[in-house]
Amino acid sequence: MIRVRIRFEKKGPVRFIGHLDVMRYFQKVMRRAKIDIAYSEGYSPHQLMSFAMPLSVGATSDAEYADLTLRSFPGRTMDDPPREAPDLSLLIARLNDVMHEGITVTDACVLPEGAKKAMTAVCACGWRVSFRPDVLRNEDITLPAEGSLRQAFLAFLDRPSIPALKKTKAGEKQIDLRPFIYEADCSDDGVFTLLLKAGSEDNVKPSLLLGAFLGKNELPPAALVLHRTQIYQAHPERERVILPLIADPADASSLKMLPATV
Amino acid sequence: MHCAADEHLALTDAQLLSVEKPERYIGHEVHAVYKDAGAVDVRYCICFPDVYDIGMSNLAIQIIYGMLNERDDVWCERACAPWTDLECLMRKEQIPLFALESQDPLREFDILGFTLQYELCYTNVLQMLDLARIPLYAKDRTDCDPLIMGGGPCTYNPEPVADFFDFFYIGEAETGFHEMIDLYKEAKRDGLSRRDFLRRVARMPGIYVPSLYDVTYHEDGTVRAVTPAEEGIPAVIEKELVRNLSDCYYPLKPVVPFIRVAQDRVTLEILRGCIRGCRFCQAGQLYKPFRERDIEVLIRWGIAMLENTGHEEITLSSLSSSDYSSLAELVECLIPYCNEHHVNISLPSLRIDAFSLDVMRRIQDIKKSSLTFAPEAGSQRLRNVINKGLSEDDILRGAREAFLGGWNKVKLYFMLGIPTETEEDLAGIGDIAGKICTEYFDHVPKEERGGRSVEVTASSSFFVPKPFTPFQWAAMDTREMYQEKVRIVKRSIASQVNQKRIRYTYHMSDASVLEGVFARGDRRLSSAVLSAYRKGAVYDAWTEHFDMSKWLSAFEECGIDPAFYAHRERPKEEVFPWDHIRCGVGKEYLYREWERAKRGLESVNCHDGCVQCGAAFYQTGCCVR
Numbered sequence: 001m002i003r004v005r006i007r008f009e010k011k012g013p014v015r016f017i018g019h020l021d022v023m024r025y026f027q028k029v030m031r032r033a034k035i036d037i038a039y040s041e042g043y044s045p046h047q048l049m050s051f052a053m054p055l056s057v058g059a060t061s062d063a064e065y066a067d068l069t070l071r072s073f074p075g076r077t078m079d080d081p082p083r084e085a086p087d088l089s090l091l092i093a094r095l096n097d098v099m100h101e102g103i104t105v106t107d108a109c110v111l112p113e114g115a116k117k118a119m120t121a122v123c124a125c126g127w128r129v130s131f132r133p134d135v136l137r138n139e140d141i142t143l144p145a146e147g148s149l150r151q152a153f154l155a156f157l158d159r160p161s162i163p164a165l166k167k168t169k170a171g172e173k174q175i176d177l178r179p180f181i182y183e184a185d186c187s188d189d190g191v192f193t194l195l196l197k198a199g200s201e202d203n204v205k206p207s208l209l210l211g212a213f214l215g216k217n218e219l220p221p222a223a224l225v226l227h228r229t230q231i232y233q234a235h236p237e238r239e240r241v242i243l244p245l246i247a248d249p250a251d252a253s254s255l256k257m258l259p260a261t262v
Numbered sequence: 263m264h265c266a267a268d269e270h271l272a273l274t275d276a277q278l279l280s281v282e283k284p285e286r287y288i289g290h291e292v293h294a295v296y297k298d299a300g301a302v303d304v305r306y307c308i309c310f311p312d313v314y315d316i317g318m319s320n321l322a323i324q325i326i327y328g329m330l331n332e333r334d335d336v337w338c339e340r341a342c343a344p345w346t347d348l349e350c351l352m353r354k355e356q357i358p359l360f361a362l363e364s365q366d367p368l369r370e371f372d373i374l375g376f377t378l379q380y381e382l383c384y385t386n387v388l389q390m391l392d393l394a395r396i397p398l399y400a401k402d403r404t405d406c407d408p409l410i411m412g413g414g415p416c417t418y419n420p421e422p423v424a425d426f427f428d429f430f431y432i433g434e435a436e437t438g439f440h441e442m443i444d445l446y447k448e449a450k451r452d453g454l455s456r457r458d459f460l461r462r463v464a465r466m467p468g469i470y471v472p473s474l475y476d477v478t479y480h481e482d483g484t485v486r487a488v489t490p491a492e493e494g495i496p497a498v499i500e501k502e503l504v505r506n507l508s509d510c511y512y513p514l515k516p517v518v519p520f521i522r523v524a525q526d527r528v529t530l531e532i533l534r535g536c537i538r539g540c541r542f543c544q545a546g547q548l549y550k551p552f553r554e555r556d557i558e559v560l561i562r563w564g565i566a567m568l569e570n571t572g573h574e575e576i577t578l579s580s581l582s583s584s585d586y587s588s589l590a591e592l593v594e595c596l597i598p599y600c601n602e603h604h605v606n607i608s609l610p611s612l613r614i615d616a617f618s619l620d621v622m623r624r625i626q627d628i629k630k631s632s633l634t635f636a637p638e639a640g641s642q643r644l645r646n647v648i649n650k651g652l653s654e655d656d657i658l659r660g661a662r663e664a665f666l667g668g669w670n671k672v673k674l675y676f677m678l679g680i681p682t683e684t685e686e687d688l689a690g691i692g693d694i695a696g697k698i699c700t701e702y703f704d705h706v707p708k709e710e711r712g713g714r715s716v717e718v719t720a721s722s723s724f725f726v727p728k729p730f731t732p733f734q735w736a737a738m739d740t741r742e743m744y745q746e747k748v749r750i751v752k753r754s755i756a757s758q759v760n761q762k763r764i765r766y767t768y769h770m771s772d773a774s775v776l777e778g779v780f781a782r783g784d785r786r787l788s789s790a791v792l793s794a795y796r797k798g799a800v801y802d803a804w805t806e807h808f809d810m811s812k813w814l815s816a817f818e819e820c821g822i823d824p825a826f827y828a829h830r831e832r833p834k835e836e837v838f839p840w841d842h843i844r845c846g847v848g849k850e851y852l853y854r855e856w857e858r859a860k861r862g863l864e865s866v867n868c869h870d871g872c873v874q875c876g877a878a879f880y881q882t883g884c885c886v887r
Contacts, residue, residue, distance in 0.1 A: 012269045014520075016284040021520045028292070028518060028572030031603060039604055047604075058279050098572075100292055135276045222279035 001038055002070045003111040004091065005118060007246050010061045012102035019054035025103070026066060032098035035091070038069040052118035052231050052245055053125070053198065056205075059226035065118045065245045067111065086110065109246050116233075118245050124182060124258075125198040126229035129206045130191050135223045141214055153186040156213050164212045177212060180204045182258050195256070198231070232256065272360040272367075273348075281347045285520045286314035289340075289362035292518040293570070295327070297337040299364055303447050305371045306330055306338045307361045307408075311378070311386035312803065317342040318517065319525035321579070322377055322414065326435050328513035336443060339363040339371075340517075343386045344393065346801065352393055359393035368394035371408045373446065376427075378416035381780035382773060382803035384423050388795040391426070398792060400428050400473060405456050409446070417470075418501070418548055419729040419840035422780045424472035425788035428460060432843060433468045433502030434534075436510045442466060464495050468502035470843065471495075477785050477839070483826060485784060488842045500844045501548075505882040507534060508556040512563055515570045527575035527608070528567040532560055532592070535883060536581040537868035539875075541649045541859050542638070542677065544728035545581055547847050550875065551883035552868055557588045561595045568605055576600070577608040584613040585869070593621050600625070613652075614660035619667050632671030632719075633664045639680055640690025640754075646862045647682050649855070654694065662701045670706075671717045672698055678747045678768075679725040679739035682860060688747055692754025692764075695720050699760035719765045722751060724774035728781050729840045730847060732855035737831040738778040744771040772810040773802065778828035784839035787827075789820045848876035 010022075017025065027047050030037045039045035048069035055061055073086040074094045088108045095105045115121075133143060144152040156162070162177040180197035181204070187193070196204040206226060207219040235241035236249055240258040247254040271278070271288060278284035299305060308326055310317030317323060323340065330338035339361035344352060352359065358367040368374060368390075376387055388398055391410065397403045400410065412420060413431040420430045431442065442463060449459040464471040474495045478486040490497055504510045512531075519526075535552035536545070564576055576596070583589060593607065600607055607625040612618040614635055622631070635657055639645045642654060661672055676691050695718050702716035724744050727733040739747070748768050755766050780787065793816035801807035817824050832838075834853060841849070851874060858865060865873050868884045878885040 013271060013288045013290045016278055016288050017520045018285070021285065021522075024522065025520060027574070031572035031574070032569065034569075045604060057284065058275055100290065102290065132276055220279075222276040225275070 002073065002086070003115065004068045004070055004088075005109050005111055005246055006066055006068065006092070006095070006105050007107040007244075008064050008066070008103055008105045010055060010059075010064055010103055012060075014100060014102035015058055015060045018057050019051070022055075022103075023049070023051060025100070029095060029098055030068075033094045035068070035074065035094065036070055036072045038071050050117055050119050052122050055228060056221055056226060058221060059228060061228040063106075063228065063230045063244065065231055067118050107246050118231075118233075120200070121233040121245065122199045122231055123197070123234050124195055124232040124242055126232070127194040127196065127206050128191060128227040128229055129194060129210065130225045131210070132223055132225060135220070136214075139220065139223065141216060141219075141223075143214070147188075149190050150186045150188055153184070153192070153213060157181065157184055162209075162212055164208050165217050166208060167218065175202070177204055177209055179261060181209065182256075184209075195232075270365055272357065272365040277351060277355070277357075281351065282345060283315075283521055286342070286345065287348065287362070289365070291520055293515045294363060294517050295331040295338070296363055297331075299337060299366065302337045303335040303450070304337075304373070304443055306336055306373045306375060306443070307368055307371045308338065308340050309368075309374050309376045309387075309390055310340070310342045311376060311383040311390055312343055312801075313345050314342040314519070315521065315523045318519045318523045320377065320379065321529050321531060322435065324513040324516040324529075325511065326375070326439065327517065328515065329436065329439065329511045330443070332511075333440075333443070335447065337363075341368060341374075341390065343390055343801075346807070349389065349393065349800070358395050359390055369396060369408065372450065373409045373411055375411045375413060375431075377414040378412050378420070378423070379414050380803060381416060381422075381777045382808075384780065384791050385795045385799045385802055387423065387426060388792065389800045392795075399425055401425070403428070403456070407456075409456070409459070415545065415548060418544075418843055418845055419781065419783070419838075420470065420472070420843075421477075421785045421839040422783035422787035423791060424785050426791075427472060428456070429463060430470040430472070431468055431502070432470055432499055433845075434504050435502075436504050437502045438466065438468045442469065461492070461495075467500060470499045472785070475842065485837045485839050485841075487837060488839070498842055498844055501846065503846075503880050503882070504534070504553070505880070507553050508559045514563060514566045516567065518571045518573070525577070526573070527577050528564065528571055528573045529577055529579050530560060530564045530567065531555070531579050532583065532586050532589075533580045537585050537884060538582055538651060539649050539855070539865050539867055539873065540638075540651075541647070541732040541855055542680065542725060542728075543581075544731050547730045547852075547875075548845050549581070550846050550877035551880060551885045552585070553883035554586060557592050557595070560592055564596055565599055568599070568603065574604065575606040575608060577610060579610065581611060582613070583609050583611050584615075584618060590617065590621065593625065597624065613656075614664065615656075616663055619660075619663050623667055631669070632673050632717075633661075633669050634673045634675065635660065636675040637694060638675065638677050639683075639687060640676060640692075640694055640751075641687040643862055644680055644683060644687040644690070646864050647859050648680055649859070649864050651864065651867060654697075657694065658697060658701055661698045662705055665702045665706050665716070670702070670711075670714050672719070674698075674718065674720045676720060676722040676751075677725040678722050678751070679744060681727075681733060681736040682862075683747075685750055688750040689754040691720060691722070691751050692756075692758050695755060695764045696758035696760055699758070699763045703760070716760075716763050717765070718763055719767065720751075720755065721766075722748070722768045724769065724771050726774055726778045726781055729838065730845050730852070732852050732859055734782065734838065734852065735832040735834070735836075735856050738775070738828045740825075740829055741771045741775055744774075770805065773805075773808050775824070775828055776802065776810070776813055779824045780827075782838070783827050786820075786822065790816045790822050793819050846875070846877035846879055851875045 038048045050067050052065035074090045092105045164177050165172050166175050183195035185193045211219040231245050232242040242256050243254050330336045341361045391398050409428045412427045417430045417432050460471045463469050464474050474491050476491045477488050480486050533554045535549045537552045727736045755764050794813050797812040799812040
């Protein structure tokens with residue numbers, strides 16, 4: 001068995017496909033591409049495939065990730081000795097041949113033995129976000145005056161704590177978002193660039209942070225134009241350093257330092 | 263893979279995010295076809311008058327879509343009825359109904375082809391036309407409007423919706439669609455008026471242009487005659503039929519929806535028609551004669567479709583799969599591929615016997631699956647009336663073999679309201695369910711039950727007499743009679759020793775009565791469909807939306823007595839509103855069968871003999887064996 005991680009983009013009209021349907025879509029892709037993916041044991045075997053993080057319906061992304069467990073590589077059989085590194089470009093090409101435009105595999109890597117699943121490794125997400133003013137208007141939410149958005153946002157970030165009401169399975173809880181904002185900025189034309197904590201604990205959604213910025217609870221999905229730029233994991237050795245779910249830890253250009261307060 | 267250069271969507275992101283399942287409205291599924299609208303001669307849109315999840319499960323849509331898009335001169339797109347949340351939004355924000363691929367308004371198309379699968383979708387046809395801003399009545403449309411065409415099983419009696427359609431295509435699409443499109447292309451090139459095109463297309467086999475026929479009535483309200491209004495228009499319309507199923511178009515690259523639709527699998531149609539002469543069954547008569555596909559073709563197509571779609575299930579589809587002559591061999595040939603690729607095979611409409619149990623054991627998970635029997639009626643007498651050809655012994659033996667094979671769940675389907683039905687017949691439903699339980703307890707020793715017990719579910723629906731069946735003369739039961747019948751069945755189940763192992767479910771009767779009105783209705787019903795639609799009736803096939811009171815007030819407003827259509831037994835000589843349409847089986851044969859039914863006499867099936875039904879006219883399938 002070989003564990004492989006793939007990175008893919010999600011763009012265009014397929015942005016409206018929900019997470020469960022993206023999973024079903026990939027299961028069908030594996031069959032169409034004749035990928036020798038492994039199945040679970042038991043009564044109803046399913047493909048061994050897991051995704052790093054759901055993406056909201058309507059959001060686009062440069063970098064989504066899925067882990068696959070393969071029985072063999074395209075072009076090689078299970079019995080071939082794993083002497084040399086498998087040809088990942090062949091796998092990527094095979095997938096993209098049957099992939100829908102809008103969803104494209106852009107990279108892949110073989111996971112080392114014992115590597116964490118993408119799902120558990122996630123520690124942060126990069127976002128590019130802007131408001132949909134017409135939707136906010138319908139919700140009776142007013143934006144800071146034109147030209148003052150950036151200033152207002154920077155002032156908001158300067159607060160020592162940013163309380164927000166987070167909906168969880170158990171109900172609502174009050175949390176402080178401030179320590180989970182790793183990077184945040186806003187351009188003059190209203191595009192927010194965010195690096196927020198993500199994962200199974202203290203996952204911060206842009207809609208929660210920007211809701212707090214406007215003095216509201218979490219914003220409705222339609223209020224934001226959401227684009228995920230990257231999903232990050234912790235550096236295997238260095239404290240407060242993160243890198244994308246597919247990246248070379250030795251390649252300094254792909255690393256990001258977290259603020260000292262973390 | 264085709265690419266959509268333009269990512270334009272008819273709805274804004276905010277609109278899409280405000281409705282349930284926005285994936286229903288964006289197109290772009292795998293194998294959806296994109297073309298340059300300016301580079302084709304004909305823009306056709308298949309319209310399905312129900313929600314996307316149902317529409318995209320329909321085989322006919324996939325066939326027509328694939329077949330027309332093989333042509334360079336046609337771009338065939340799809341549109342389904344918007345769910346009520348989007349419908350509301352479209353009205354509020356004045357968004358016209360659009361096609362899934364180009365997202366262009368339907369008004370811009372040449373032809374809109376509606377598929378009419380069931381009578382309760384009629385208000386949705388109006389909903390779609392209305393949202394598309396196309397005049398609802400054919401007579402109000404001008405040369406600027408698309409042609410509105412209808413096809414599918416309901417068009418064998420299209421009269422209740424005749425006023426809304428410019429023309430109907432009656433029968434199987436594979437034979438005459440291309441010719442019809444060619445004729446349209448020519449007419450468009452020559453600048454023919456709408457009226458002149460309809461005059462021309464009306465001469466084509468299988469085409470019915472209702473506006474070119476006059477209907478006259480007797481004083482008692484029954485039809486006197488349906489006659490062509492002009493010279494040269496055929497008096498009788500024969501259905502179109504594929505002679506060789508192994509040599510006709512089949513969609514090997516069907517559209518693969520993103521959402522889980524009702525039929526989320528490869529549909530491999532192994533045969534058309536049916537050898538059985540069940541007297542209640544309209545499909546069995548409409549699609550005669552029985553025609554099989556070659557096994558080599560089916561294996562090749564099945565595997566190609568699995569590879570092209572990536573589906574994890576393939577269903578071998580037909581009206582009665584057990585009648586396919588090489589079924590064992592077909593399954594045998596598919597099993598290795600399916601096992602290797604983790605694909606399930608499903609075989610609906612199987613007769614339960616040793617052979618089918620063996621097949622099912624090999625392709626399904628016994629623990630999860632239940633076995634389905636369709637005795638349809640509770641007594642042997644009544645099963646003879648409907649010519650089901652299934653004895654109590656067959657059912658009990660099938661159940662016993664299934665229990666010994668490890669199954670413990672059995673589903674039973676029945677109909678209430680079959681002509682000549684008595685209290686005794688109804689009580690038979692409880693008896694047979696009880697006897698099945700007894701088979702289980704008698705033949706499966708306690709130690710082999712694994713902590714489980716037998717579970718029998720009996721379901722009943724209300725029988726609706728349909729055109730082109732021997733019961734087309736019969737009176738349908740009223741709602742009150744149905745309710746009484748349900749009580750009798752409940753009592754008979756409650757009186758069984760094993761009644762705790764039996765569950766009984768039944769459908770509500772109002773919708774069935776409405777279905778009964780439209781099934782055998784005439785042209786005068788169009789006004790009631792429109793009136794009910796104006797009162798807000800839509801999605802009548804959905805229990806949560808169906809509202810009989812809207813229909814009752816619509817009937818009243820239009821001076822229509824629904825009982826005249828549903829609850830009246832017809833005399834032998836009555837002219838039916840659909841008599842000018844021919845599906846192969848003759849009215850004389852159907853009447854012979856109606857008489858035999860009333861006397862409780864069975865008739866042979868096409869395998870064992872010929873009942874001279876008339877389908878031999880088509881000189882194919884089992885008629886020439």
